[in-house]
Amino acid sequence: NAGVTQTPKFRVLKTGQSMTLLCAQDMNHEYMYWYRQDPGMGLRLIHYSVGEGTTAKGEVPDGYNVSRLKKQNFLLGLESAAPSQTSVYFCASRPGQGFNEQFFGPGTRLTVL
Amino acid sequence: AQSVTQLGSHVSVSEGALVLLRCNYSSSVPPYLFWYVQYPNQGLQLLLKYTSAATLVKGINGFEAEFKKSETSFHLTKPSAHMSDAAEYFCAVSDPRAANQAGTALIFGKGTTLSVSS
Secondary structure, rough: OOOOOEEEOEEEEOOOEEEEEEEOOOOOOEEEEEEEEEEEEEEEEEEEEOOOOOHHHHHOOOOOEEEOOEEEEEEEEOOOHHHHHHHHEEEEEEOOOOOOEEEEEEEEEEEEE | OEEEEOOOEEEEEOOOOOEEEEEEEEEOOOEEEEEEOOOOOOOOEEEEEEOOOOOEEEOOHHHHEEEEEEEEEEEEEEOOOOOOHHHEEEEEEEHHHHHHHOOOEEEEEEEEEEEOOO
């Protein structure tokens, strides 16, 4: 079991460029989440998904889009990157109803110049 | 709405000393509570969780936390710090009613960095 994996681990973008972050989990979890972590801010929820083909907005969704075409994958897209999106991005998954614990990936460190 | 406050963004202790990381929560219902640890350049790992069973919860690596409803607290402790405990620690809260609802996320505190000196 690899658990939750994220690709890439690091990325540097220029303002206006686009990119997609990939999250994959092999635990057959229903729910998946994207968070961003900024110094002194803790983790803030960007978007989440409660199942294949469904997505919903979290606390800080602006500037991001997501897709969950397959149960095991949750993609986070930045259409036009801005310096304010410089952050560490974490993906997490949760088994489903009746479980509150989330399992986290190792993170993607993104810098937007 | 639920919220979490971690008192002290940075805590420094000597090796062998008591570790105390403070977490207070705000919730309209008795919450589920979690402590996660993040080692440098790694993701978050669950240390322990409180889900309305015993109020004293034991976790991995010798950590424990006590749920005190009257104080709305869930402080993390370890009797004797080790150099390997140096990391960032996050307290998080969740609404137990959401366990059977779709897509509820954890609400995280801002984190406390623990430094351990020899």
